[in-house]
Amino acid sequence: xxxxxxxxxxxxxxxxxxxxxxxxxxxxxxxxxxxxxxxxxxxxxxxxxxxxxxxxxxxxxxxxx
Numbered sequence: 624x625x626x627x628x629x630x631x632x633x634x635x636x637x638x639x640x641x642x643x644x645x646x647x648x649x650x651x652x653x654x655x656x657x658x659x660x661x662x663x664x665x666x667x668x669x670x671x672x673x674x675x676x677x678x679x680x681x682x683x684x685x686x687x688x
Contacts (some may be wrong), residue, residue: 630667632659633674650677 634656637648644653651659655670662670 629664630671633671645677647681650674650681 633649633651635648639647640653641647645651646656651670651674655673659667659670
């Protein structure tokens with residue numbers, strides 16, 4: 624029996640890649656988006672953590688001083 628819950632995709636169907644190939648909807652990198660289906664639980668958790676960091680960084684930069 625698998626006790627680890629499957630992380631859900633953070634996709635919000637608002638895809639728009641910036642110049643670094645980061646989606647401004649879910650904040651995943653293009654390679655993370657395309658690799659999501661084959662990623663195991665641990666890899667998905669790492670992707671979600673990286674996306675959360677990118678989102679925080681983006682929102683802080685966008686809100687100004």
